[in-house]
Amino acid sequence: MNSSIAANTPYQFILWAEQCFEQANLCYGHGTDNAGDEAAYLVLRALDLSFDCDEVQLNQTLNEETRDYLAALVRCRIEQREPVAYLLGEAWFCGLPFYVDKRVLVPRSPIAELIREQFSPWAVAAGVSRILDIGTGSGCIAIASALAFPDARVDAVDISADALAVADENSRRYAVSDRLRLIRSDLYENLQEQRYDIIIANPPYVNAEELAALPAEFHHEPILGLAAGEDGLDIVRQILKQSRDHLNQTGILIVEVGNSQEALLAAFPQLPFLWLEFEYGGHGVFLLTAEQLEQDGNGVGVI
Ligand SMILES: C[S@@+](CC[C@H](N)C(=O)[O-])C[C@H]1O[C@@H](n2cnc3c(N)ncnc32)[C@H](O)[C@@H]1O
Numbered sequence: 001m002n003s004s005i006a007a008n009t010p011y012q013f014i015l016w017a018e019q020c021f022e023q024a025n026l027c028y029g030h031g032t033d034n035a036g037d038e039a040a041y042l043v044l045r046a047l048d049l050s051f052d053c054d055e056v057q058l059n060q061t062l063n064e065e066t067r068d069y070l071a072a073l074v075r076c077r078i079e080q081r082e083p084v085a086y087l088l089g090e091a092w093f094c095g096l097p098f099y100v101d102k103r104v105l106v107p108r109s110p111i112a113e114l115i116r117e118q119f120s121p122w123a124v125a126a127g128v129s130r131i132l133d134i135g136t137g138s139g140c141i142a143i144a145s146a147l148a149f150p151d152a153r154v155d156a157v158d159i160s161a162d163a164l165a166v167a168d169e170n171s172r173r174y175a176v177s178d179r180l181r182l183i184r185s186d187l188y189e190n191l192q193e194q195r196y197d198i199i200i201a202n203p204p205y206v207n208a209e210e211l212a213a214l215p216a217e218f219h220h221e222p223i224l225g226l227a228a229g230e231d232g233l234d235i236v237r238q239i240l241k242q243s244r245d246h247l248n249q250t251g252i253l254i255v256e257v258g259n260s261q262e263a264l265l266a267a268f269p270q271l272p273f274l275w276l277e278f279e280y281g282g283h284g285v286f287l288l289t290a291e292q293l294e295q296d297g298n299g300v301g302v303i
Contacts, residue, residue, distance in 0.1 A: 005071055011058040013043045013067075017074045027215035030083040030106040031091055033281070038077075042084045046073055081216035094144035098170050103162035105225035107140040109202045109256055110282025115144045122252050122287055123198055128152050130194075132246065134187060134201035134239065135159075137225060139167030139180075141200055146176040155194065157185040160224055187235070188242045195248050201239055202256040205284075207232030210259060232260035233267060240268065240293070247290035258284040 007016040017039035032038045044050070046069065049057055062070070073087050085091035085106040091098050093107035094115055100106060118125045128149050133142035133156040142156035154176075158164050164182050171177045183190055206214070206226045218226065228234045236257055243253045254276075257264050261284040265273070273286040 005067070008061050008067070009059050010043055010047055010049065010053075010062065013062070013070050014039045017043055017070075020074055020078060024078040026078065026081070027217045029108070030085055030217060031108055032084075038084060042073055042077065042087070043070060045084075045088050045090060046070055080220075082220055083217050086220055091138070091140075093138075093140040094148075096140075096144060096147075096174070098138050098140050098143070099166065099173065100138050101166065102220055103160070103222065104138040104166045105221050107138055109141065110278040110280070110285060111141055111200060111202060111254065111256060112144065113278050113280060113282075114254065114276065114285075115141065115148050118148050119198060119252070119254070125149060127250070128197045130196045130198075130248075131155070132157070132191075132194075132196040132199045134199065135203045135225070135235075136167050136182070137163050137202075139170045139182070141202060142167070142180055142182075143170055143174050143176055145198075145200065146180050147174065152179070152197075154180045155183060155191065155196070156180060157183045157187070157191065159184070159186050160222065163222070163225075187238055188246055191246065195246055195251070197248050197251050199243055199247060199251065199253045201236075201254070203235040203239060204228040205232045205236060205257045205260045207260060207263065228260070231263045231267070232257070233263055236260070236264060237267075240271070240288075243288075244290060244293040247293070249290055251290040253288045253290075253293065254285065256285045260284065261286075 007013045018035045021035035021038055028038055032041055076082050076087055083106050085100050086102055089099060091100045091107045094112040098107055129152050131145050131152050131154045136142045136156035136158045139156060142154050146154045161184055164184055167182050171180050204226050205228045208230045211227055272292055276285045276287055
């Protein structure tokens with residue numbers, strides 16, 4: 001592949017990779033949404049260059065070994081349909097790099113935007129002392145939250161020991177281990193009576209039909225992070241049922257359900273979901289207060 005590539009600099013490689021990606025008709029959605037951004041992500045980060053590197057760096061001549069390496073990555077992205085994040089072992093969330101491999105989903109939740117804004121106006125930062133992240137995967141939401149709320153303690157649960165090992169690696173990297181507890185648990189099972197000011201969840205929510213039709217890129221991800229039964233609500237139902245008992249009186253629950261928003265609305269017409277809006281894209285994230293869960297407790301309780 002490399003012998004026919006007329007690319008010698010990072011900039012030329014980005015252009016070449018973009019063209020290859022476009023011709024290959026790839027599916028995006030693991031951090032980028034187009035061939036150009038995907039190419040820049042792959043080339044720049046494979047070379048350990050920052051996204052805003054200067055022209056001198058972009059136009060440096062690469063040696064043969066590096067060119068072969070880049071060509072192999074581009075080939076793998078196309079032939080294996082492997083997400084760039086796994087090829088590089090790195091995904092970006094909340095402006096921070098996280099270590100990732102196939103034990104965890106590639107971070108991409110729009111909840112990042114809420115964390116950056118400290119969940120304002122729904123939470124008052126000074127009053128937030130305990131946060132829970134359900135289904136932590138790489139730990140991206142829990143760690144970014146710990147960094148956004150330096151005085152808060154964060155618990156992060158996942159049913160997958162493999163995922164927690166990755167989260168632990170990221171927790172050490174960001175030196176938050178003294179405030180972040182990683183707990184292997186099926187939802188709230190191992191959390192006893194603990195209560196939180198903010199509970200965040202990006203649980204599996206892909207329904208059976210969508211799961212069967214997922215593009216090849218998503219087959220590299222752990223099924224445990226995606227599949228959620230026939231209507232995509234298997235886990236979300238449990239979260240709705242159990243969260244009131246783990247929220248402080250003024251606490252809030254924030255859950256991403258993506259395309260399962262419609263099914264959720266049909267299943268829980270009595271719940272006053274607030275659907276959050278995002279400046280940088282994303283949808284299907286709702287907020288409920290502890291009070292709202294309480295008031296509609298009957299409806300939630302009989303799920
Ligand atoms: C969609 S991924 C989200 C990962 C990460 N929070 C993120 O935003 O990138 C869902 C995660 O939930 C975990 N999970 C699935 N079922 C669970 C359960 N019953 N209890 C706890 N975690 C669960 C999966 O292992 C996976 O890591």
